[in-house]
Amino acid sequence: NSKVIQTPRYLVKGQGQKAKMRCIPEKGHPVVFWYQQNKNNEFKFLINFQNQEVLQQIDMTEKRFSAECPSNSPCSLEIQSSEAGDSALYLCASSLSSTGQLYFGEGSKLTVL
Amino acid sequence: QQKVQQSPESLSVPEGGMASLNCTSSDRNFQYFWWYRQHSGEGPKALMSIFSDGDKKEGRFTAHLNKASLHVSLHIRDSQPSDSALYFCAASGLTGNTGKLIFGLGTTLQVQP
Numbered sequence: 743n744s745k746v747i748q749t750p751r752y753l754v755k756g757q758g759q760k761a762k763m764r765c766i767p768e769k770g771h772p773v774v775f776w777y778q779q780n781k782n783n784e785f786k787f788l789i790n791f792q793n794q795e796v797l798q799q800i801d802m803t804e805k806r807f808s809a810e811c812p813s814n815s816p817c818s819l820e821i822q823s824s825e826a827g828d829s830a831l832y833l834c835a836s837s838l839s840s841t842g843q844l845y846f847g848e849g850s851k852l853t854v855l
Numbered sequence: 856q857q858k859v860q861q862s863p864e865s866l867s868v869p870e871g872g873m874a875s876l877n878c879t880s881s882d883r884n885f886q887y888f889w890w891y892r893q894h895s896g897e898g899p900k901a902l903m904s905i906f907s908d909g910d911k912k913e914g915r916f917t918a919h920l921n922k923a924s925l926h927v928s929l930h931i932r933d934s935q936p937s938d939s940a941l942y943f944c945a946a947s948g949l950t951g952n953t954g955k956l957i958f959g960l961g962t963t964l965q966v967q968p
Contacts (some may be wrong), residue, residue, distance in 0.1 A: 743950050746898070748898075766860075773954060774878075775954070775955075776902065782960070783941065783943075783961045784958075784960060785943070785945075785956075785957075785958035787956070787957075790954060790955065798955055833898055833899070835898075839954070840954035841887070841947065841954050842903065842954075843889070843901045843904065844899075844901065844956065845898045845901075846898030846900065847898050848870050848896075848897055848898045849898050851856075
C-alpha cells in the first residue's frame with residue numbers, strides 16, 4: 743500500500759478553471775517530486791523539492807503551473823488555468839535523498855473538459 | 856527522441872515462463888538505472904536499481920547493466936499473473952544530479968495463466 747498520499751484521486755475541470763492537487767510525502771522523506779504521466783505513458787518531470795526548497799523545475803514559462811512544499815503542510819501542485827492538454831495523471835513521489843528510490847503515490851487523475 | 860528507449864512495447868508470456876525486458880539510453884550521462892512497475896490504477900513502484908556493470912538479482916528478478924552500451928535489461932523468471940503490469944526503465948545522470956529521473960515509455964507485460 744502506498745504511503746505517499748495524494749488527493750484528490752480524480753478531478754474534472756473545465757478549460758480555464760483552476761486545478762489543485764495535494765501530496766503528503768512518506769514520513770521522514772525530505773525530497774518530493776511531481777511528475778505528469780500522459781495517456782501515452784510519457785512521464786514529464788515537473789519539479790522537485792528538498793526540505794521546501796526547489797531543487798529543479800521545468801521551464802514553467804506558461805506560468806500556469808505552480809508548486810510548493812511548505813513545512814508542516816501537504817505539498818501542492820496547482821494549475822491556474824487548465825487546458826485540455828493538461829489532462830493526465832499527476833504523480834507525487836518522495837524519497838530519502840535526491841538520488842534515492844522514489845516512492846510514488848496513486849496519483850491524481852485530471853480531466854479537463 | 857526518447858533518451859530512454861524500451862523494447863518490446865508489449866510482451867506476453869505463459870505463467871511460469873521467463874519475461875525479458877530491454878532498455879537503452881542514448882545519453883552517456885545516464886549511469887544510474889531503475890526499474891519501476893505500475894499496475895493499472897496505481898502509482899509506479901520501484902522493483903530494483905542497478906548502478907554497476909553486471910547482474911543484480913532480487914528474488915525472481917534479475918537486472919543486467921552494460922554501461923559501455925548503455926543497455927539494461929530486466930528478466931523475470933517464473934512469471935506470475937500478478938506480474939502483469941506496465942514496466943518502466945528510468946535513468947538518471949552523473950553530473951548535476953538532482954534526482955530527476957528520465958523514464959522510458961514502458962513495456963506492457965501480460966502473463967497468461
